[in-house]
Amino acid sequence: MTASTPRSINSSAVLGVSVWVGLLVVFSHWMGRQAYHWLPVQASNAAPLVDGLFSFETAIGTFVFGAVVSVMSWVMLFNRAEKYDETDAIPIEGNTRLEVIWTAIPFVLVMAIAVYAMRVNHTLGVLGPMEHIHAHDPIEMQGGYPGDRLPAEQVEVIARQWSWEFRYPGANVSSTELHLPLDQPVTFRLTSDDVLHGFYIPAFRIKQDVIPGRAIDITLTPTREGRYRLRDSQFSGTWFAANQADVVVESEDGYRVWLQQASGLPLRAGVSVAADEYSQRQQQQNPGWATVPPAPPPQVNVPGSLSLPHDA
Amino acid sequence: MTSATFPADPKPPAGWSRYFGFSTDAKVIGIQYIVTAFFFFLIGGLLAMVIRGELITPAADLVDRTVYNGIYTMHGTIMLFLFVFPVLNGLNNLLIPTMIGAPDMAFPRLNTAAFWLVPVFGFLLIASFFVPGGPAMAGWWSYPPVSIQNPLGHWLNGEFLWILAVALSGVSSIMGAINFVTTILRMRAPGMTFFRMPVFCWTALAAQSLQLIGLPALTGGAVMLLMDLSFGTSFYRPEGGGDPVLYQHFFWFYSHPAVYVIILPVFGIFSEIFPVYSRKPLFGYVYVALASFIIVGLGLVVWVHHMFPSGVAQWMRDLFMATTMLIAVPTGVKVFAWLGTIWGGKLRLTTPMLFCLGGLFNFVFAGITGIMLATVPIDIHVSNTYFVVGHFHYVIYGAAVMGIFAAIYHWFPKFTGRMPYEGLGKLHCLLTFIGANLNFLPMHPLGLMGMPRRVSSYDPEFTFWNVIASLGAFLLGVSIIPFLLNMVSSWIRGPKATHNPWNAIGLEWLLPSPPPVENFEDDVPTVISRPYGYGTGQPLVEHQAEIEQRLTLQEAAA
Numbered sequence A: 001m002t003a004s005t006p007r008s009i010n011s012s013a014v015l016g017v018s019v020w021v022g023l024l025v026v027f028s029h030w031m032g033r034q035a036y037h038w039l040p041v042q043a044s045n046a047a048p049l050v051d052g053l054f055s056f057e058t059a060i061g062t063f064v065f066g067a068v069v070s071v072m073s074w075v076m077l078f079n080r081a082e083k084y085d086e087t088d089a090i091p092i093e094g095n096t097r098l099e100v101i102w103t104a105i106p107f108v109l110v111m112a113i114a115v116y117a118m119r120v121n122h123t124l125g126v127l128g129p130m131e132h133i134h135a136h137d138p139i140e141m142q143g144g145y146p147g148d149r150l151p152a153e154q155v156e157v158i159a160r161q162w163s164w165e166f167r168y169p170g171a172n173v174s175s176t177e178l179h180l181p182l183d184q185p186v187t188f189r190l191t192s193d194d195v196l197h198g199f200y201i202p203a204f205r206i207k208q209d210v211i212p213g214r215a216i217d218i219t220l221t222p223t224r225e226g227r228y229r230l231r232d233s234q235f236s237g238t239w240f241a242a243n244q245a246d247v248v249v250e251s252e253d254g255y256r257v258w259l260q261q262a263s264g265l266p267l268r269a270g271v272s273v274a275a276d277e278y279s280q281r282q283q284q285q286n287p288g289w290a291t292v293p294p295a296p297p298p299q300v301n302v303p304g305s306l307s308l309p310h311d312a
Numbered sequence B: 001m002t003s004a005t006f007p008a009d010p011k012p013p014a015g016w017s018r019y020f021g022f023s024t025d026a027k028v029i030g031i032q033y034i035v036t037a038f039f040f041f042l043i044g045g046l047l048a049m050v051i052r053g054e055l056i057t058p059a060a061d062l063v064d065r066t067v068y069n070g071i072y073t074m075h076g077t078i079m080l081f082l083f084v085f086p087v088l089n090g091l092n093n094l095l096i097p098t099m100i101g102a103p104d105m106a107f108p109r110l111n112t113a114a115f116w117l118v119p120v121f122g123f124l125l126i127a128s129f130f131v132p133g134g135p136a137m138a139g140w141w142s143y144p145p146v147s148i149q150n151p152l153g154h155w156l157n158g159e160f161l162w163i164l165a166v167a168l169s170g171v172s173s174i175m176g177a178i179n180f181v182t183t184i185l186r187m188r189a190p191g192m193t194f195f196r197m198p199v200f201c202w203t204a205l206a207a208q209s210l211q212l213i214g215l216p217a218l219t220g221g222a223v224m225l226l227m228d229l230s231f232g233t234s235f236y237r238p239e240g241g242g243d244p245v246l247y248q249h250f251f252w253f254y255s256h257p258a259v260y261v262i263i264l265p266v267f268g269i270f271s272e273i274f275p276v277y278s279r280k281p282l283f284g285y286v287y288v289a290l291a292s293f294i295i296v297g298l299g300l301v302v303w304v305h306h307m308f309p310s311g312v313a314q315w316m317r318d319l320f321m322a323t324t325m326l327i328a329v330p331t332g333v334k335v336f337a338w339l340g341t342i343w344g345g346k347l348r349l350t351t352p353m354l355f356c357l358g359g360l361f362n363f364v365f366a367g368i369t370g371i372m373l374a375t376v377p378i379d380i381h382v383s384n385t386y387f388v389v390g391h392f393h394y395v396i397y398g399a400a401v402m403g404i405f406a407a408i409y410h411w412f413p414k415f416t417g418r419m420p421y422e423g424l425g426k427l428h429c430l431l432t433f434i435g436a437n438l439n440f441l442p443m444h445p446l447g448l449m450g451m452p453r454r455v456s457s458y459d460p461e462f463t464f465w466n467v468i469a470s471l472g473a474f475l476l477g478v479s480i481i482p483f484l485l486n487m488v489s490s491w492i493r494g495p496k497a498t499h500n501p502w503n504a505i506g507l508e509w510l511l512p513s514p515p516p517v518e519n520f521e522d523d524v525p526t527v528i529s530r531p532y533g534y535g536t537g538q539p540l541v542e543h544q545a546e547i548e549q550r551l552t553l554q555e556a557a558a
Helices: A011-038 A047-078 A096-127 A253-266 A273-282 B014-018 B027-053 B065-099 B106-128 B156-184 B199-232 B245-277 B285-299 B302-311 B312-328 B328-342 B349-375 B376-382 B386-416 B424-442 B443-449 B458-492 B543-555
Strands: A132-135 A154-160 A163-168 A173-175 A179-180 A185-190 A197-201 A206-210 A214-220 A225-233 A244-250
Touching: A011 A047, A011 B443, A047 A096, A047 B328, A047 B349, A047 B376, A096 B312, A096 B328, A096 B376, A154 A179, A154 A197, A154 B065, A163 A179, A163 A244, A179 A253, A185 A197, A185 A206, A206 A214, A206 B302, A206 B376, A244 A253, B014 B027, B027 B065, B027 B106, B027 B386, B027 B458, B065 B106, B065 B156, B065 B199, B065 B245, B065 B386, B106 B156, B156 B199, B199 B245, B199 B458, B245 B302, B245 B328, B245 B349, B245 B386, B285 B328, B302 B312, B302 B376, B312 B328, B312 B349, B312 B376, B312 B543, B328 B349, B328 B443, B349 B376, B349 B386, B349 B424, B376 B443, B386 B424, B386 B443, B386 B458, B424 B443, B424 B458
Parallel strands: A154 A185, A179 A244
Antiparallel strands: A132 A214, A154 A163, A163 A173, A185 A214, A197 A206, A197 A225, A225 A244
16 A cells, blocks of 8 residues: 555566555455355345345455555564664655545445445345334233234244244244244244343344334345244343244245144243253252343243254 | 632652552552553453353353353453553553643542542442342343343342442543543643644543543433332333333443543554654654544444444434444544554564554454444344454454553553563563454354354354364463563563663653653743654754753763
């Protein structure tokens, strides 16, 4: 960067810098491609957009970082004071043209990134992953969820300390494992019974805080069959880390079959790692510091499992 | 009208004992701040070792989950409120009066009070480990409703003490900020106009102005939290009609600018140290100085970027993304200015210089992940994951703490009169740089893979990077040993320092090492040129040659 202002144009220096910049560009491009592999599998229609943006910024970031480190390394290698050289260097107090350039280029660059990201935001909003917040509706407080006023695939997500419950109001099914049909838009209505939670499915690149006193709608379309993890992403107390659930994306037919079978199953205790660990903890002499007791495991048709291998 | 007369101060005790009393001398208070801060740094570091010990295996098997939550909460709180802020205030106390030629701070007694609040709220915070139910366990953000759940229902609980400590910390910081701002505005040496002021003072002025603007919001938010916790109000309780997200606005309106309160003085340290060891003037001094205030302005309007997944409107997401990204511009101006400073210099890779170069490396990396985090769609995926933890540890440890170490090594001879040992210093620098990168780089892939922060257990696929991070953390733990050895032994028996061992330019280097109580007393030199005149041959002050000759003669006679 600063190499571009020699007092007299030195052709070998220009060539050297150009070759180095070219190498950096190639390396940055390669890093941008690599960036996709650092992320979980893409399992929703939001994922390719997010990953594309991340790859783009990784490439730009690699170039900027590489350029800065190149300058630092050059200086540390070749601009060291000789031993016993106590003199000062040639005093250069500044260069207004350079200042303008290195203010303008980052400005244009970050604004370009911001505009690109806003467009992705907008697309994501149209696709669904943009929340719609409702003031608390007394109907939901009573546990009534009339299926007729909701979109076809509507799942109610109830977050608690520390379990996730999923209700399918259309089929009158409840579960502690989230099942979703492939390539079908699905709307989640997120509510919390107690504190803040975070509805986070890394494979879907989606995250939304669940806020007590509000119902938040969020829509997405799963695009890949598999088993993924849903994790609580907003700290919720003692068993925060164990507040996970599995998300199963299956074919439309498979999903219908699952829903059909589930509706015939009797209610029983769902998965709650917190409730299990809490009962063990109560038997210990000195269990640790004070904790809020976990909510009882929700009564569901399908408890599901957390022990099967998951894709992401 | 009668003029107020204060009783003459009793003669301050000399020697070691003055560090244990209520001194009003900024140089004593500065060292009190720094030593106290490092005491708490060791406690916070020990907690970090427990955290990384727990996370070296996927299961929650080292400590109980409640203990883990308490420990990570206290780690963050101690490191911010009892280490970083006090250590920077220590540097402010040492450097601001000596750099601008003031005899002391503007309000010496206020200064004493501000410092002595630190051990008081430090004691409160540490005491919360021993109250029924344990310390606060809701993270250093202390988001309600989880922070006000108070499972035992006892009025004396960890969260109560936590809020009290944070509020007292705010009071102490406001007292400090008033003092630093007034001192810089009113007590500069003759001839030291704003554009002849060292950049460290510019950044301190910017950072302390931010404290004055932002802290009332945090204090107000904390008072409401305390009312909700202890007196049954419903500011944030949804069941009483309150809004938990409201707290997040109060909290981040201060706590995002707080990051600039930390990093701006470190930019100041970089701007002081790069010229000295490159033997060149600071490149674009005026731009670097002004960029601090642009960062202040922008820093006040970015706080919602901490809340992108919290349930904020789309237009807010877009707006705050744009303002956040704009911060890269003034920050970039500074980074390029430092590169311009070292470019073509005559580098001396001393310990402070190596710490600054390492800190710059880490800071640029953190800046790039910062842009990623500002980008809303990426942030939705990585917010509240280890990606964020990695990012801010690169900023706070990788850049800020390394800058603080650089400052300590650089100004150690000035304020103790002894030289620190170079070998131990370089070992400390190497271990810190490797340890920090080994510890914090693996957090980025973990976050991208989807590992949430603040977890006491995790899925087995995250094991590999967590083991590496833990090993890096233990290396960081070890890195502090050569530092402590160096500080203690060189203070006791290091070689005597001259008034200007680094051949640096600045008013503080025209004072004896250590400086007398009143610094220049009535004999303040008149500043006649800009700082950092390396290689220009221009003297900084009138009669500079005579002043230096007198100091050299004094040193020869001693």
